[in-house]
Amino acid sequence: MSRIIDGKAISAAVKERVKKGVAELDEIGVPVGLAVIIVGDDPASKVYVANKKKACEDLGIISEEYALPAETTQEELLSIIETLNKRPSINGILCQLPLPKHLDEKLIINSILPEKDVDAFHPHNVGRIMIGDYDFVPCTPAGIMEMLEAEGIDVSGKSCVVIGRSNIVGKPMGMLLLHKNGTVTICHSKTQNLKEICRGADILVAAVGRAGFVTADMVKEGAVVIDVGMNRVDGKLCGDVDYEAVKDKVSVITPVPGGVGPMTIAMLMQNTLTAAKKQNNIKG
Ligand code: GUN
Numbered sequence: 001m002s003r004i005i006d007g008k009a010i011s012a013a014v015k016e017r018v019k020k021g022v023a024e025l026d027e028i029g030v031p032v033g034l035a036v037i038i039v040g041d042d043p044a045s046k047v048y049v050a051n052k053k054k055a056c057e058d059l060g061i062i063s064e065e066y067a068l069p070a071e072t073t074q075e076e077l078l079s080i081i082e083t084l085n086k087r088p089s090i091n092g093i094l095c096q097l098p099l100p101k102h103l104d105e106k107l108i109i110n111s112i113l114p115e116k117d118v119d120a121f122h123p124h125n126v127g128r129i130m131i132g133d134y135d136f137v138p139c140t141p142a143g144i145m146e147m148l149e150a151e152g153i154d155v156s157g158k159s160c161v162v163i164g165r166s167n168i169v170g171k172p173m174g175m176l177l178l179h180k181n182g183t184v185t186i187c188h189s190k191t192q193n194l195k196e197i198c199r200g201a202d203i204l205v206a207a208v209g210r211a212g213f214v215t216a217d218m219v220k221e222g223a224v225v226i227d228v229g230m231n232r233v234d235g236k237l238c239g240d241v242d243y244e245a246v247k248d249k250v251s252v253i254t255p256v257p258g259g260v261g262p263m264t265i266a267m268l269m270q271n272t273l274t275a276a277k278k279q280n281n282i283k284g
Contacts, residue, residue: 003151003252007259010150011143011266018269019059025276026060032276033062034092034118034268035084039077039103040070045096052094055265061272064090070100077103078111085113091276092118094268097168115279118271121167129172132179135278136271141173143263144205144226145180151252153224155180159200163187163214163240164207169228173205194218206240216245224252228260 022032034056038049049065056063066080077095084090093116099105109117114124120136128134137145148155160182164170174186182203187194198204198218206214207228219225229240239256247253254260277284 002247002250004247005147005151005252005254005259007143007147007254007262010147011262013150014146014263014266015055015059015269018266018273021273021277022060025273025280025282028282030276030280030282031062031089032060032273033064033090034094034272035064035066035090037066037068037077037080037093037095039068039072039096040100042098045098049096051265052268055269056272059269061269062089072100072103074103074107077108081108081111085111085116088279090116091279092116092268092272094119116275118268118275120172120271126167126172129175132175135274137176137267138168138172139264139267139271140169140207140228140260141176142267142270143260144173144228145176146267147226147254147260147263148203148224153203153252155182155203158182158202159185160203160205161185161187161198161201162205162207163194163198164205164209164228166207169207173207177203177205208240210240211238212240212242214241214246216242216249219246219250221249222251223249225250225254226260227254227256229256230261 025032036049036052038045053063084093093112095108109121114122117125120138125136155177160177162170162173165186165188170186174184178184195218199220201223203224205226211231211233227239227241231238237257
């Protein structure tokens with residue numbers, strides 16, 4: 001029988017911790033503020049942004065939403081970010097990705113002040129993760145580390161395999177596991193012997209973006225399996241792992257929905273609180 005990690009419960013505990021921290025700052029006259037920018041009408045992005053706004057409201061974080069039309073120019077977007085960079089009441093700035101094709105994503109990300117970059121996408125923060133001296137971690141890998149810790153899963157010395165090498169999940173995930181002394185392999189679409197490599201994993205993180213990609217013959221008996229997938233199949237949300245086939249073979253698994261997903265927003269809230277503390281020289 002495998003243990004199913006309850007992402008909702010763990011994220012609720014993180015949010016409770018953040019709520020307390022936000023209230024403590026409020027008491028000393030430091031309100032916490034997050035600006036969320038969305039360009040265009042991508043339906044999935046709209047849902048994510050609405051969820052982020054709701055989480056802010058629940059935790060006492062002041063949120064400002066900038067819902068911009070799809071035809072917004074680069075200059076207009078950069079000008080909004082520049083204004084937000086300068087406002088002390090805005091501690092975090094998040095620009096929801098993907099952006100419409102005519103906008104230069106890299107340039108936009110780089111224009112957010114690193115100390116307000118609560119996504120940890122700016123090269124400054126990416127570099128800090130690399131050297132293990134960081135304030136912000138991208139929300140999904142941060143959420144996974146929080147889950148492993150909450151479940152008492154020790155990474156040290158374990159064989160950790162991450163499938164997917166994106167800048168948002170795969171690469172930072174690998175670095176965080178490495179910082180915890182895991183022996184890390186990052187696999188991708190060109191990896192040879194993927195099945196064998198995955199079968200050697202004590203901890204397997206699937207961030208592929210393909211429903212049911214990880215099958216039972218790809219996992220080791222007793223492994224820990226973390227499913228980052230958020231795929232829509234016939235309107236139903238499914239992970240990257242063939243959950244029904246894999247769940248009885250492994251020791252621990254995250255479900256979809258209710259696993260990694262809820263952690264992501266909780267960690268964004270945590271990064272926003274961290275930003276407010278850093279900007280106001282508040283320790284802890
Ligand atoms: N789009 C999908 N995931 C994310 C995320 O974590 N941050 C931002 N800004 N955009 C996203």
